[in-house]
Amino acid sequence: MNFPKQQVIRWINEQKEDILEIYKSILRIPALAPKNGGDGEWDKAQKIIEIITSWGWKDWLEVVEVPDPKAKNQSRPNIIITYNPENLSTPAIVSVAHMDIVPVGDLSEWDHDPFDPIVKDGKLFGRGTEDNGQGLICSLYGLKCIVDLKLTIANPIKVVIVADEELGSTYGIRPLVEQNRFSPEDIVVVPDAGVKSGLEIEVAEKKPFQVHIITEGHQGHAARPNDALNTQPVANDLASKLFEELHTRFTESDPLFYPPVSTFEPTKRVNNVENTNTLPGRDEQWWDCRLLPNAPVEEIKKVFQTTAAEIEKKWNAKITVNIRTRDIKIPTINADTPVVRRLQKAIGTMIEGETTLVGIGGGTCAAFFRMAGIKAIVWGHMDHKAHETNEYCVVENLYTDIAIFTAFFTA
Known part of the structure; x- marks a missing residue:
């Protein structure tokens, strides 16, 4: 289908206040692994489940709990939302973001409470805003835009929100991939790294x-x-x-x-x-x-x-x-694969310029897909503030990326 850009932009403009408030409500809940001094992602997962249930998505929801005796309720929950109203059997279009965050570090270096997010100078400040709340909220609202506008889809859509990315994915995407919850033909993007221009696509990891x-x-x-x-x-x-x-x-x-x-x-x-x-x-x-x-x-x-x-x-x-460590081989994704072409097309609906394929230091959920033979890429539209004090995301990038995810899901 032709991407209805103006219709999508109007919808996002109408939703801006709601998007920010929902985003802030998620950011206020810490999700630190037990090894990092927290009790896991349980509370944040319950908040996300509460939100998507209020949207009427309860029947599309699956929660996969991975046992962890050190976490709250001895569980590390992972959320899978599947939207497939026409019972399509084609490969799924998948987005994978993570709930967990890193510790705040030296609190004295923060200009504000890292768990009381504020907007200042067009930026939303708080721990987890860029890593990986931006990708999480853009995925959710990209799907919500499709649902609310009743846009036609040609593939099932899966929005996956996982635990434990920051410490190796033992309780997150790794067991989900090992349980064969994804198909080798699935088209997967992990919105967990990127640059200010939004024109770099990560296809390789160290x-x-x-x-x-x-x-x-x-x-x-x-x-x-x-x-x-x-x-x-x-x-x-x-x-x-x-x-x-x-x-x-x-x-x-x-x-x-x-x-x-x-x-x-x-x-x-x-x-x-x-x-x-x-x-x-x-x-x-x-x-x-x-x-x-x-x-x-x-x-x-x-x-x-x-x-x-x-x-x-x-x-x-x-x-x-x-x-x-494991002496593993993480395949590089070629430029001519469907997932790269699809994302390039989606980015082009909102951002001018040529995309570049790059490699990064690694550590994203994409590696586990690649090792399983599933072609996953990493993309984001961000200022490289992950793990820093005074972490932030650019608010306008947030709205742009929701439109890009809407295009990616429907392309």
Whole structure:
């Protein structure tokens, strides 16, 4: 069908106040994984279910609960909304967004309460606004536009809202894909990464590679350092040598990706002692690395292990290296696939310019589809504020993207 652009824009203009209020009501509910200090997505999922039930969509709703004993109600809920009034048997058009968020970080660096979203200078501020609330709300309202305007569809539509994306999808899209809830012919977009222009489509991801390093020494009084083994300088020495070695040795470049190289970054570090006059006897640090598809995983593992062994011997400490990765192959999606062409067409209804295909650091739900042979791509229209303090989404982008999702679902 020809996309009824003006009709869709009128509908969005009439809904703007409602869209923002519904969006804010979802953003006010934290959805932190238990490992990040929260109790999961239960409360946020119930709010979303309440909203879509009020829209009359109850019969289209399926909630898939993945057990997690550490979460509220021991459950990590995932929501699947299927719109198929004509019982079409063609491949589904699928959008996948996630409910969970990352911690707020240093609260003093926020200009406002991260869970009391506000609009300022055309931007909606709050934790989860860009990652991944924007994609979630645009998917929902893209479908609502179709339903309210009674637009014709040629394929079933699935709006999928999942848990646990931020910590690896163990309780989210991964089990849904493994349960064969999607078809190899499905056309899948994951609205979870993008640029200001809205003209980049992500078709490739790096391989995630995480390392947890535990350094053990001997706790003691800061006034008597010779009676202790302070793990702080040991761990710092290790981190410094690893950072230099990894960035010096593994310099392969691929212009498809931004940045075009594998990345190796120390991230989380556990608080070791509570007072300033005690020398810590234990240090825990994590590394988050994103590897190019052809990066030598075994060689990178060896660098972590041998460098740790050298520092262990140098300081007479005990260092344990736990590497959390799988040497997986995440296929790249070609430009001529139906999902790319369909999204390009949808973007073109609202944004002028040529789209570019890119690769990113990875970690989205799309990887699990690709590994299962389902061609999924990632797209967004955003300012790269995910995981930052004062995270925001641009309000006008929100409305533009609802129209783009309406076009994508109906193209």
